[in-house]
Amino acid sequence: MAEQRLITVAIHTYEKALMLRSILESEGVGVVLQNVNLVQPVVSSGVRVRIKESDLPLALRIIENIDIFAGPRCQVSDNGNTVPRFIVPVDFSAYSMKACEIAFSLASKHRAEILILHSFIAPVASTSLQFSDSLNYDADNIVEAEMQESLEQLADKQIKNLTLMLRERIKEGTLPPVKFSTRIEEGLPEDVIVQVAKEVKPHLIVMGTRGASNKERDMIGSVTAEVLDSCRFPILTLPEGCANVMPAKMEVLYFSHLDQEDMLALDALYRLFPTTDTNVTIVNVPGRKQPSDTGHSLDALLKYCRSHYPGYTFELESLQMRNVTEDYNRITADRHIDLIIAPSKRRSVFARIFNPGLPHRLLFHADVPMMMIPV
DSSP, X not given: OGGGOEEEEEEEOHHHHHHHHHHHHHTTOOOEEESOOSSOGGGOOSEEEEEEGGGHHHHHHHHHTOOSSSOOXXXXXXXXXXXXXXXXXXXXXXXXHHHHHHHHHHHHHHTOEEEEEEEEOOOOOOSOOOTTOHXXXXXXXXXXXXXXXXXXXXXXXXXXXXXXXXXXXXXXXXSOOOOEEEEEEESOHHHHHHHHHHHHOOSEEXXXXXXXXXXXXXXXXXXXXHHHHHXXXXXXXXXXXXXXXXXXXXXXXXXEOSSTHHHHHHHHHHHHSSSSEEEEEEEEOOOTTSOSOHHHHHHHHHHHHHHHOTTEEEEEEEOOOSOHHHHHHHHHTTOOOOEEEEEEOOOOHHHHHHSOOHHHHHHTXXXXXXXXXXX
């Protein structure tokens, strides 16, 4: 039977594979370990943790919430329960305010807490040291110190004003009563966001972006694009013109590479929007390592999705990838897309610079919310 087929859910060292097997089996998920050195098991590397295909959604939810590999994506509340956390980077623009609104709405449904993050860039230290005139050098240092203090004071004032505004809106009932905190860091925004995400390990990062008509001038140096390329946590990007990322019926465009990571991304989507009436259009992104029988693989993926996500409906589309803009316009010509899902694999710095990933490219062509899910 198809549901008895074993699939690999993780590949680890022998020690971590044993830990994962113990956790999964304690939750009722049967596990088989493969590629174990029978003579010296402890030196085994690349041990495959395999489970029944029918147990995959449960296994993914268990793995998502254990901390033996990547740490917990939550914090512990006063009563001992774990609380999911969202990060919302803000620059106090209109589109970062829109990100706050939608983040509060999502956090309310998932009983999550929000960290509102702002960064500022300090003045660059003077590189022209005038050794013959120490008074001038001291004056430069004083000016830079005053500029930095001024920037810190401005950032502190802006974050306090935002806090007051959010609390007032919660009191008025225009925002749900979600617990939130604020944080100010010095540094490049993209670096600060990635670093704080590694520390906090959020369930989701919610970022505002410009509308499509304004993105072209941000093609180089876009903070959101840089974070999409380098961050390993789910990111929801929201263009400034979007009205609501949670309509009663949602049309989702999901870009699939026809590999096991598709299941991780679909499960993340289902956990974020479990009760939404959702239609998912699965778009096959061709790649060099795809199986030759693509049609059979697509049918198998479609069958799996319909079986494991009964609240959703699914359909298939194809993508040529010759031109992202043309492909996207063709697929969306007769559809009103509410959300794009784009899985993203870890890439080298060289690859990110010279061959940006699909989420990066879509960011500048799609004027709808997009969720990047690292796999």
